[in-house]
Amino acid sequence: MSNYNCNNIPRVKHWYDERVTNVFDDPRITAVGLLFEAHAGLSARFNAQLEEHGLSAVEFEVITRLARSPGNQLRMTDLAAQTSLSTSGVTRVVDRMERDGLLTRRACPNDRRSSYAVVTASGMQRLNETLPGHLQMIEQWFTGQLDPEALAALLDGLRRVRDAAHPCATAGSDDVSPEQVAATDNASRRH
Amino acid sequence: MSNYNCNNIPRVKHWYDERVTNVFDDPRITAVGLLFEAHAGLSARFNAQLEEHGLSAVEFEVITRLARSPGNQLRMTDLAAQTSLSTSGVTRVVDRMERDGLLTRRACPNDRRSSYAVVTASGMQRLNETLPGHLQMIEQWFTGQLDPEALAALLDGLRRVRDAAHPCATAGSDDVSPEQVAATDNASRRH
């Protein structure tokens, strides 16, 4: 669904305010629609594949960000910062993932307030099982859809939009971005 | 937050599997990161502006899709199809918006199972208050960030990705897309 007729609307005029009835053709609206739909479509594909491996998008992002960090670990707060989850959100994801054996908590030696979330061997294994398929999905539905120049142009445009609109990601390192894959939804509320 | 250091990780090797430690540089990952972060950034900006007018992203999408439909109304099911909300989700959003006076339900004359969600005058007014600012946001954070050719290239790329990845939107009409603005999150689960 979601296809359907998607409204072959005859663009009727209304007594209220006829601006409203025409405004929807605005190229700006179309542009946003494209970006958002591309995102939604990719999310859907990715989620399906991740689910095959028993991971939600958020979990995948969490485990990914941990795995790429030194020692396969990150303090809860830093994890929150990277995942665009709130700290309480992180507490709970880590709860679930710890329960599932993918992660463990480890006390931070120099700061007794902090604790690390650490990927377990089992978590690494899960990630290794999941990643190749994930990359393949990206290739199949995204990067592989365009020839190199078109892709470069697309990424270039995206980068500029990202740099403008994304309140943070720009700050820390310049091309940090890799794999917001999960964030996506939540991100909205916080920045 | 979410900036922070975003990990200036020295890309340590681990005994588990060194693939994992390098894989994160993969350009495919970066590509997805850009798209998702651009989306997240724009969502955040848009949400902030919508909130000023007392609308959530979902509500904005709902009212927008209704307003652009003949008679400013749509059957609940069709609305669900267009918004990438489940039908029960639509029931509830419409509940809330009806409570807030933005929408009304109207019985469908020829099919007693169906009912229409209709935008009220107050709802139209709210939309009219909200839209100009919204368009301005799009301009400011998205389309205005790129010169015309770059924008065209970006949109072209997005369209191809969208057409490939978005399970539906392609079906009904070909450029239906306008304003998934809200969807974005949910979409994932359904397609």
Place this chain on the structure above:
DNA sequence: CAGTTATAGTTGCTCAAGCAGTCGTTGGGC
């Protein structure tokens, strides 16, 4: 060193959303 303030993480509460089940309605096959 004492007292204050800031930080890290967790927990209670609320809310939005989906799924699955329900009820009424419709339409097709006989």
Place this chain on the structure above:
DNA sequence: GCCCAACGACTGCTTGAGCAACTATAACTG
């Protein structure tokens, strides 16, 4: 005309997430 499958909307239940309050620790200030 009767029966049964399909459909449209709604409701109960569960889940995931954020906010705000709370606790313990750390850091600062005098």
